[in-house]
Amino acid sequence: MAYTLTVNGRTTTVEVPADMPLLWVLRDVLELRGTKYGCGISACGACTVHLNGRAVRACQTKVSAADGASIMTIEGLSPDGTHPLQQAWQDVDVPQCGYCQAGQIMSAAALLAQTPKPTDEDIDRAMNGNLCRCATYLRIRQAIHKAAAMTATTTVQQAAANRPGQDQE
C-alpha cells in the first residue's frame, strides 16, 4: 500500500504494509533513526514523535493511521539544534546514555506548545509516559523549566522588537 506522509515538512510516499508501525517506517524506510525502539508497546516513550502536533508513540501508530498526516521527529524539531529544549538539555547536561532523550524532548516540546509555563505537576503528567533507564529525571525537569524560561524571554524580546517604530532608525 502507498501512504503519503509529511515528515519534518517534506512530503513523501512510502510503499509499506498497512500494519507497519510508523516507528519502523521512520527508521528503516526513511532512515530517520533519531526516533528509537525501546519496548514496542507504548510503555517507554523512546519512539515519541508529533503527529499533527500531538505527541504519539510511533511504535503503536500504524502507518495507515498516519496517512496524510504531518509528522515531526527529533530531526525536524529545529533546523540547527537550537530549539530551547535542545539548548536547555545541553546547558543542564541531561543525557547519560541518551537513548531515551529524543522521546523525552519530543514529549516536552508538545507540553511547552500547549503549556508554555508548566508547573512541576504539569511536567510530571506530560512526561509520565517516558522512561529513562539512566534516571535523568531531575535534570529533565530542570531543563524543561529552563527552556520555558528561555522561550518566555525570547517571546518578550520578540514582542519588544516587533513594536511599531522599533525598526525605524
Next chain:
Amino acid sequence: MAPQLLDRRAFLQVSALAGGGVMIGTYLGPVSEALAQTPAAFSPNAFITIAANGTITLIAKNPEVGQGVKTMLPMILAEELEADWKTVKIVQGDLDPEAYGPQSAGGSQSTPVNWDPLRQAGAVGRHMLIAAAAATWDVPAGELQARLGRVHHAASNRSAGYGELAARAATLTPPDPKTVALKDPKDYTIIGKATPGIDNRAIVTGTLTFSSDFTVPGMLWAQYEKAPAYGAEVATANLDEVRAMPGVRHAFILKGDGDIQSLVGGVAIVADSWWQAKAARDRLQVTWQDHPTMRQSSASFDQQAEALFKAPPAFSITNVGDVEGALSSATKTVEGTYSYPFIAHAPLEPQNALAHWHDGKMEIWAPSQTPARGRQMVAKSLGIDEAAITFHLLHGGGGFGRRLYNDSVVEAAAIARQIDRPVKLQWTREDDMRHDIYRPGGYHRLRAGVDAAGRIVAWHGHFVSYGEGERFAPSANLPATEFPAGYVAHFGLGASLIPLGVPTGALRAPRSNSVAFVYQSFLDELAHAAGKDPVQFRLDLLSATRQLPEGINNDGFDGARMHAVVKTAAEMAGWGRAVPKGTGLGIACYYSHRGYFAEVAEVIVDADKGVRVAKVWVAGDVGRQIINPSGAEQQMQGSVIDGLGELMAQEITYENGAAVQDNFNRFPLVRMREAPPVIESKFVLSDNAPSGLGEPALPPILPAVTNAIFAATGERIRSLPLRKHGYYWA
C-alpha cells in the same frame, strides 16, 4: 558522525546484491576516519594525535554505555596535555588492547585503572611539545609553559601552537611515562570542572549513532527465536512458511554451543528489514526438545530454599570464634529471614550486534562492555581464530552490566557465519527481558545477639543461593569479608546452593545491590533491639578496629572512611529531628567498588501504603578527586533512582523454566513523578586514589528506604520487591 566507507582503494566487493548491486567495502572505523581527515604530525602514544593544523584528537578507549567515560577519560588526557578542551576531537577507540590497555566498562573500574596511565600519557605529549619548542628557540625547557594547546616563552614573548611544534616533537624520543612530572592538582583547569557529555549535541538533535542505528551497505536484518527455557534445542520449525514471507532471505536453525551464557539453540530469520523479519517471526511455529531447565520455577526455588533452611549450611564461608556459644549467652537475640528476587538489566536499547563474515574474517560492530571477551567468545563458539575477528565499539543505549556478556554478539556472528552479507541482529524488548543474564535472587537466614551494652556479640548467616556443590552461580556469591565481618567477635557465614539453569551475572553493583538490603536492614533490626539510634549504632560499630581472620582475601574496607560518610549523611539530613506521623528517616551505608556511601531517605507512607521518597541525602567517598562533577552527580542521582526501581516493583519470576515478565508494563522502572524530587549529594574527599562512581551509590538506597518505612510504620520489610507487601508509589 555517521561512519562511512572511506578509502575507496580498500573497497572490496564481496557480492553483487539483488535489488541494487550495492558494493560492500572494508569498513574503516571512526578512528581511521578521524585520522584520515587530519593526518597525524605527532602522536606520542596511541591516545593522542596532533595534526599540523593544530587539531588534537584524543581516543576514548573504553566502551560508552551512558556512564560518561567518553567524556571523563579524555578530560584526564587533555588536562595533562594542556590541550584546549573546547577544540579537542574525541574519538571512540576500536578494540585494540595492545595499543590502549584493557578496554572494558564494568566494576566502576575506568577511573581507578586509567587515572595514572592517562595522566602520564597526556604528560608525555606535553613534555615532548615543550622539548620541541625548547629546541626550536634554543631556550631551557624550564622557561617554557604549555597552556591551551600552545607553548609559551614569557621572557621572549614567543609562543607556538602544538600544530607548529608537532613535526619537531615527532623526531624526539618519548620519555618513560612513569618518570614524567604530572601537574599539581591545584593547577587543574579541566579535571574537577563540571563538563557536559561530549555527545550531548548529537543526542539532542537525534544524530548520535547508537549501535541499533548503525548500518553498513548491503546489510540484512535478523531476528533470533530461542527456547523460553534456557538451553533447549529446536525440535521442529515451519521454516518453509517463514521463508515464504515478504522480504525473508533466510530462515535456519542454529544449535547451541553448550553454554547458556553464549549461544543457545534457536531459529534465525534474516530479512531485508527488521519489520519484515519480525512479521515473519510472528508466523514462526517452533517446538522445543525436552530440557531439564523446563522444570524450573520460582515456586520450586522457594520450596528448595525453605527445605535447605531446615538443615545447617551445606558448607562454611567463614567461622570465627564460638558463634553458637555467644548467641546463647547474648542479652538479646534477633532472627530474620530475608529474600530478594531475580531481576533483569533492561537497558533501554535492546541487545543488538552487526556481524559480517567475509574472506575468512569476522567483523563485528556492537556496544559491548567487554569487547575483548566478546571476541574470545565468538572465536570459541564458532571455532575461528581470534586474530580473524575485528571488533568495532559502538555507543550503547545503557549498560548496567548487561553488555558485559556478549551473548547477542555471538548470536549475530553465528548468523553471519551462515550467510554472505552483513547482518544486524536486533532483539525485541521481549527477547531482552526473557533472555537476560539475570541478577540472581537469594535467601538469607540471619541470627545475631547483642550484649547488655548494646554491642553485637555474635552473628550468623545462612545464605541460600544458587550453584553446584560449593560453586556459586555467577554473581550469586558472598565473601567472608562482608561487613560486619571483622567487627563482631563471633561471626559465622555458611551457604547452601540450589542448582540453577538460568543465566546469571553482574547487574550494576553486583551482589552489593541485593546484600546491602539484607545486611543493612538486619543491622537496623539489631540497633532497635539494642535500644540504640541506628546512626549511632553504625558509628559505634565502625569505631572498632577491624579484625579479619588470616588467610582470607582482604577487600580493602576502611572503617574510618565509612564512619566519615555515615556522619556526613546524618548531618546533611538533620538526623534525629522530629518528623510528622507517617514520615520516617532511614539510614544505610555500603562499601563497593572501592567507594564508601551512606544514604538517608525521608519517606512518607500514607494509610493505604502509598509511598513517597521526599528527599534523599547521599554522602560518598571515592578518593581525593572528582574528575567530572557533573557526571558524578548524574551517577549518584541515577544510582539512587535505579535502586528505587529495584526496590519497589522489579522482579523476574520463572514458570516452566521461562521468565514470566517480558516488557516494561510488567517490569516497572521508576517514572519521573515517582522519583524523589530532591537528591542532595556531597563528596567527602579523602587522601586516596580516585575510584569509580558507576555503581557504589546504588546499594545503600534500598535499605535506607526500607529502614525509613520501619521508622514510619513499624513494619520491617524482609523481602523484595516492596510491591508484594502492598506498597506502591503514591
